[in-house]
Amino acid sequence: xxxxxxxxxxxxxxxxxxxxxxxxxxxxxxxxxxxxxxxxxxxxxxxxxxxxxxxxxxxxxxxxxxxxxxxxxxxxxxxxxxxxxxxxxxxxxxxxxxxxxxxxxxxxxxxxxxxxxxxxxxxxxxxxxxxxxxxxxxxxxxxxxxxxxxxxxxxxxxxxxxxxxxx
Amino acid sequence: xxxxxxxxxxxxxxxxxxxxxxxxxxxxxxxxxxxxxxxxxxxxxxxxxxxxxxxxxxxxxxxxxxxxxxxxxxxxxxxxxxxxxxxxxxxxxxxxxxx
Numbered sequence: 001x002x003x004x005x006x007x008x009x010x011x012x013x014x015x016x017x018x019x020x021x022x023x024x025x026x027x028x029x030x031x032x033x034x035x036x037x038x039x040x041x042x043x044x045x046x047x048x049x050x051x052x053x054x055x056x057x058x059x060x061x062x063x064x065x066x067x068x069x070x071x072x073x074x075x076x077x078x079x080x081x082x083x084x085x086x087x088x089x090x091x092x093x094x095x096x097x098x099x100x101x102x103x104x105x106x107x108x109x110x111x112x113x114x115x116x117x118x119x120x121x122x123x124x125x126x127x128x129x130x131x132x133x134x135x136x137x138x139x140x141x142x143x144x145x146x147x148x149x150x151x152x153x154x155x156x157x158x159x160x161x162x163x164x165x166x167x
Numbered sequence: 168x169x170x171x172x173x174x175x176x177x178x179x180x181x182x183x184x185x186x187x188x189x190x191x192x193x194x195x196x197x198x199x200x201x202x203x204x205x206x207x208x209x210x211x212x213x214x215x216x217x218x219x220x221x222x223x224x225x226x227x228x229x230x231x232x233x234x235x236x237x238x239x240x241x242x243x244x245x246x247x248x249x250x251x252x253x254x255x256x257x258x259x260x261x262x263x264x265x266x
Contacts, residue, residue, distance in 0.1 A: 003169040010176040017180055017203060021187040026195050033199055036180075040206050043173060049213050049225050056209075059232055064202065064239055071243040072195060075250040093189035097182045104178060131222050132229075140226050147233040154237030162244035 006046050013039035026072055030065060037061040051129050173214040180207035194249070194256045198242045205235045 013036055020032035037060040044053035136144055180203060187200030209228045216224025250256050 003172070006169050006172055010172055013176060014179050014183070017183045020203075021183055021191065021196075021200070026193055029196055029199065033203070036203065037206065040210060043176070043210060044213055047173070047213050047217050049217075049228075052209075052213060052225055052228055055229070055232060059236060060202070060206070064236060067239060067243060068195060068199065071247060074247050075195065075256055090190050093186050096189070097185055100185065101178065101182060128222060128225070132225060135222065135226055136229070143230055147230055150237055151233060154240050158240040158244035161241070162247050 002046055006043065009039050009042045009046070013043070027069075030068055030072070033068075034061055034065055037065070049128065051132055170214055170218055173210060177207045177211040177214065180204075180210070192258050194246045194258050194261075195243075197258060198239060198246065201242075202235060202239060205231060 016032045016035040016039070020029045020036065023029040023032060037056060041053040041056040041061070044050075044056055184200045184203035184207060187203065188197055191197055191200065209231055212224040212228045212231070216222060246256060249261065253260060
């Protein structure tokens with residue numbers, strides 16, 4: 001049952017990501033990205049990472065896409081240049097991606113045949129929020145504080161970059 | 168079969184994001200493709216932490232989400248500044264440092 005749900009969510013996510021890349025208008029692409037992030041949150045829920053699923057919905061689908069929509073409003077729907085100065089751009093990118101898939105499979109494909117990769121075992125009895133909180137405030141305390149400092153620097157830096165030169 | 172399906176989804180999403188970065192020319196779509204690649208990495212981390220029955224991968228996903236939010240804010244502010252200066256969001260117009 002869970003395998004079918006994972007398969008359907010993966011299919012929805014991959015198809016909508018393809019449509020998001022080939023969409024002409026940026027607004028349509030943002031809508032497809034909303035479907036991608038919700039499908040990813042569904043995969044997280046099936047994999048019993050409930051806290052990460054909720055964080056995915058709040059941060060990505062809630063906050064980040066709204067920021068992108070505001071940037072799209074501020075920038076405006078400007079068409080790009082007519083002629084592409086780079087010839088054979090799509091061909092070379094697809095060749096590069098095929099090389100990447102080959103390297104990935106030759107290096108990490110053996111990991112997929114470990115015992116436990118074939119079925120979804122229930123390894124946590126209750127919710128994982130208490131475990132995450134204990135790890136985050138005990139073992140990962142220094143990266144947690146560093147992440148808060150990085151977010152503060154990002155807020156100040158983006159406000160400084162995007163300000164108007166009025167004074 | 169299920170975790171193999173999840174890992175395959177992660178790999179395909181990463182490759183589609185890479186194609187989006189390499190071929191699209193609107194700078195906002197390029198930034199969204201970077202977010203797509205980070206999301207693929209998050210899926211892989213969660214499936215890996217499920218594979219080895221360890222919860223450390225989910226902590227790493229939390230830090231990845233924080234860093235991706237910071238990166239999106241800085242990239243979008245740079246895109247807005249560039250669009251205000253030059254009037255376009257084409258990524259081929261950012262070639263001032265080309266020799």
